[in-house]
Amino acid sequence: MTVVEVRDGAVAYDGRVALSGVQLVVGAGEIVAVLGANGSGKSTLVRTVLGLVPLAEGSVQLFDTPLPRFRDWPRIGYVPQRVGAATGVPATVREVVASGRLPRMRRLRSASGADRTAVDQALAVVDLTDRAGDSVSTLSGGQQQRVLIARALTCDPDLLVLDEPTSGVDAASQAALAVALGRLAGVTIVLVAHELGAMRSLVTRAVTLADGRVLHDGPPPELDHLHLHDPEHAHPHHDERQSAGPRQVSPWGLS
Amino acid sequence: MNPLTLDFMQRALLAALLVGLAAPAVGVFLVQRRLALMGDGIGHIALTGVALGFLLGTAPVLTAVVVAIVGAVVVELVRQQGRTSGDVALALMFYGGIAGGVLLIGLSDEGSGATLLSYLFGSLTSVSPTDVAVISALSGALLLTVLVLGRELFAVCHDEEYATVAGLPVRFLNLLLAVMAAVTVTVAMRVVGLLLVSALMVVPVATAQQLVRGFRATVLLSLALGVVAAVSGVLGSYYADTAPGAMIVVVALLGFVLASVGSLLVRRLRPVGATR
Numbered sequence: 001m002t003v004v005e006v007r008d009g010a011v012a013y014d015g016r017v018a019l020s021g022v023q024l025v026v027g028a029g030e031i032v033a034v035l036g037a038n039g040s041g042k043s044t045l046v047r048t049v050l051g052l053v054p055l056a057e058g059s060v061q062l063f064d065t066p067l068p069r070f071r072d073w074p075r076i077g078y079v080p081q082r083v084g085a086a087t088g089v090p091a092t093v094r095e096v097v098a099s100g101r102l103p104r105m106r107r108l109r110s111a112s113g114a115d116r117t118a119v120d121q122a123l124a125v126v127d128l129t130d131r132a133g134d135s136v137s138t139l140s141g142g143q144q145q146r147v148l149i150a151r152a153l154t155c156d157p158d159l160l161v162l163d164e165p166t167s168g169v170d171a172a173s174q175a176a177l178a179v180a181l182g183r184l185a186g187v188t189i190v191l192v193a194h195e196l197g198a199m200r201s202l203v204t205r206a207v208t209l210a211d212g213r214v215l216h217d218g219p220p221p222e223l224d225h226l227h228l229h230d231p232e233h234a235h236p237h238h239d240e241r242q243s244a245g246p247r248q249v250s251p252w253g254l255s
Numbered sequence: 256m257n258p259l260t261l262d263f264m265q266r267a268l269l270a271a272l273l274v275g276l277a278a279p280a281v282g283v284f285l286v287q288r289r290l291a292l293m294g295d296g297i298g299h300i301a302l303t304g305v306a307l308g309f310l311l312g313t314a315p316v317l318t319a320v321v322v323a324i325v326g327a328v329v330v331e332l333v334r335q336q337g338r339t340s341g342d343v344a345l346a347l348m349f350y351g352g353i354a355g356g357v358l359l360i361g362l363s364d365e366g367s368g369a370t371l372l373s374y375l376f377g378s379l380t381s382v383s384p385t386d387v388a389v390i391s392a393l394s395g396a397l398l399l400t401v402l403v404l405g406r407e408l409f410a411v412c413h414d415e416e417y418a419t420v421a422g423l424p425v426r427f428l429n430l431l432l433a434v435m436a437a438v439t440v441t442v443a444m445r446v447v448g449l450l451l452v453s454a455l456m457v458v459p460v461a462t463a464q465q466l467v468r469g470f471r472a473t474v475l476l477s478l479a480l481g482v483v484a485a486v487s488g489v490l491g492s493y494y495a496d497t498a499p500g501a502m503i504v505v506v507a508l509l510g511f512v513l514a515s516v517g518s519l520l521v522r523r524l525r526p527v528g529a530t531r
Contacts, residue, residue, distance in 0.1 A: 050420050073422030080416050087413055089287040089460065092469035099410040103421045135468040151417070 001028045001064065003159050003188045004049055008058035011041075011048055011212075018044045019212040022058070028158075031181075031189040031202055033220060036209035042192045043081070045209065046161050049190070050078060063158070074103040077152030079162040082145050093139070093147050094132040097122055100151030122150040126180045142173020146180060153184070160184065162191040166199065174198035196220060258493045266382045267446065267489050267499070270390050274443040274455065275485030277394035279463075279477035280401045281439045282456025284432055287412040287470075293330075293433075294453035296348035297440045300326035302356030302449050304441075305374050309363040315374070316389055316441060323437035326352070331433040335426065377448035377500035379493060386445050393442045397435055408432060409470060446485065448500035455481060458507040465514040480510055 002025055009022035019041045026032050036042040047053040049060055051067050060067040063075060077100075098111070098119045105115055123129045126146035131139065136147055145165055152160060160181075166174050178198040181189060193199060196206070206220040258264040285293050304322030308315030326348055333344045360371055373381050382390075401408070411418045411428045419425050436456075443452040463476035488503025495502065 052416055052419060071422065073420065076420060078417055078420040080414065087287050088289045088291070089283055089470055089473055090464050090468055091409075091413065095409075095470050096413065099406065099413060100417075100421070102406060102410055102423065105406075133468070155421075 002026070002061065003028050003030075003063060004190065005061040005064075006045070006049060006058065007060075009045070009048060009055060009060065010057035011044055011053055012056045017212055018053075019048065022209075022212075022214055024049075024207060024214070024217075026188060026190060028188055029186060031204045032191070033196060033199060033203040033206045034190065034192045034209065035194075035196070035206055036215075038194070040209040041212040042209050043163055044212075046163055046190060046192055050076070050161060074155045075158045077155055077157030077160045079145075079148045079152045079160070079165060081163045082141065082148065082168065090135040090137055092133055093128055093136055093150075094119065094123070096136055096147055097132075097150045097154060100154040104155050118154045118156065119150075122153040125153060125183050126150045127176065140173065142169040142176060145169055145173070145177060149177070149180060158188060160187050160189045162189070164192050164194065166193055166195075166197055171198065178202055258490065263380050263382065264489075264493060266384065266387045267379045268486060270382050270387055270446050271485035271489040271499075271503075272482055273390050273394040274446050275482035276478050277397045277439055278443050278447075278452065278455040278485075279459040279481040280398055280474065281432075281435045282453075283460045283470075283474050283477055284408050284412045285436060286457055286460045287409070288432075291457045292345055292453065293327075293436055294440055294456045296330065296345040296352070297323050297327050297437050298444070298449040298452045299349045299352030299356075301352070301437070301440050301444060302374065303352050303359065304356075305444075305449070306356040306359035306363065309365050309370070310359050314385075316386065316445075319444065320393075320438065320441045323441050324434050327433040327437035328430060331430055335429065372498070373448075374444060375448050375450045375500075376498035377444070377446050377451070377503075379489065379499055382445050390442050390445070393438050397438060397442070400431070400435060404428070404431070405474075446489065446499055447503055448498065451500040451504045454504040454507060455485065458504070458511055459484060462507070462511040462514045465511070465518045480507070484510060 004024065004026040006022055006024040009019055009024070010017070011019040022045060024045070034042045034045055044053055048055060049062070051060075051070075062070045063072065065072070098115075100122070101111070101115050101118055104118070105111065120129070123132055126149055128143065128146055128150060131143070136144060139147065149162070149165070165177055169177065175198045178201065181199075182202055189202075191199065191203075196203060200220060203220045205218065206216070207214060208216040259268070282291075282294065285291055301319045301323040304319035305315040307322060308318035311318065330344045330348060357371070407423055407428055408431075410421065410423060411425055412432070415425060415429075418428075439456060440449065440452050443455060447455050459477040459480035460473065462480050463473045467473055467476055484507035485503050488506045489499050491506065492499040492502040
């Protein structure tokens with residue numbers, strides 16, 4: 001079965017081309033990394049797949065259903081970039097994670113035992129059970145990322161889409177993230193990343209974008225970017241938007 | 256004299272109780288979405304509705320509800336389109352609402368400076384039996400909506416994109432919240448006044464989040480704080496003979512200062528390492 005299918009996908013923001021001529025087919029059980037420099041269109045691609053960004057040309061299918069007719073949203077778990085983890089009013093880890101269960105809950109009903117179990121299990125997968133009662137804003141970046149992953153998992157999704165789960169997350173937390181994702185047997189995963197890092201062992205396929213086009217689609221690279229050991233990148237908390245500007249070199253330039 | 260034996264004070268206190276519950280219950284979602292000033296903008300535009308009531312000779316509460324809802328929905332639609340930033344849309348409401356209100360009240364025969372002031376800052380004697388009925392019905396509807404759709408509103412205000420992918424009716428819920436904010440403003444305007452209503456929507460929430468960790472706990476505590484501020488503010492304004500809105504907001508702000516100092520002291524006194 002095809003989980004995600006993009007045909008001739010093109011997207012433009014205010015006349016500026018963000019994606020053009022993109023073909024992407026993701027089968028069930030694949031773990032695909034969408035790689036590329038900032039501005040390459042990797043986030044736009046997954047946001048287009050989810051219907052958050054309108055297509056200018058081409059088509060998207062989810063689970064063999066054209067996107068405009070797709071209604072089976074509980075099958076999809078979305079982990080957006082971490083900006084949304086803490087908001088104006090404090091919320092506990094459990095409250096945020098439980099909000100992910102809404103698509104599976106009957107409207108206007110209180111949470112059932114199954115709903116609570118789903119939340120407990122999602123918290124356990126990301127190792128945050130003991131932090132369930134804490135305010136999300138007191139967590140580290142990597143822990144907040146795991147909260148958002150748990151939120152997506154409460155729906156028991158068949159497809160998990162993660163937008164830059166490793167950005168601004170230190171190496172140890174990246175490893176914890178990879179462990180959590182590795183526990184999800186049978187779930188198709190599409191994750192956007194600046195570089196593979198700790199996700200390398202997990203990923204079965206890498207799609208590299210540059211200037212809104214697919215540059216490479218195949219097995220994940222053996223080595224990461226040239227600057228893998230660059231001291232600037234040894235500090236993942238560094239704002240990548242500032243540091244990545246002049247580095248738009250393809251990892252494939254080496255091979 | 257015991258104020259509780261006076262008819263107008265009984266009505267004012269009942270209205271204060273209901274407003275003290277409804278305002279933070281809706282305000283918490285505005286604060287969560289970082290739209291704390293939304294209630295202010297709607298309050299300004301509702302003034303035009305009040306003045307329109309005087310000019311047309313109908314009940315100002317009714318015209319205020321209609322105009323406030325129209326204004327709130329327009330701002331929400333503008334925000335959804337992304338054409339104008341949220342704060343510019345709010346600024347347009349602020350100026351247009353106040354200017355329209357003062358202009359129309361000047362044109363009407365009934366409206367005077369004193370009437371205007373009673374709508375801007377609240378008035379104890381102005382709460383009529385009809386007002387109490389309207390306030391009860393509308394605040395009951397607001398609280399029921401929060402009770403029934405609170406989870407959905409939380410999800411949308413917490414992370415709009417996630418809620419979209421989760422298949423929630425995000426546009427509808429956003430519009431619903433705008434309408435709820437508009438209704439709250441009109442419900443509260445007799446007691447707190449249009450210029451200060453937003454404070455009762457925001458300050459109890461800000462106070463509560465100094466003291467508790469979760470969203471549900473914040474909501475419950477802010478309801479309690481809202482009731483305490485509204486009721487004690489109304490009583491205080493009776494003895495001090497001031498506008499109730501001002502007294503309510505001063506009490507609410509006092510609570511905020513106390514909570515801030517208290518939580519700061521607790522954090523200071525707690526031994527290092529005790530915080531997780």
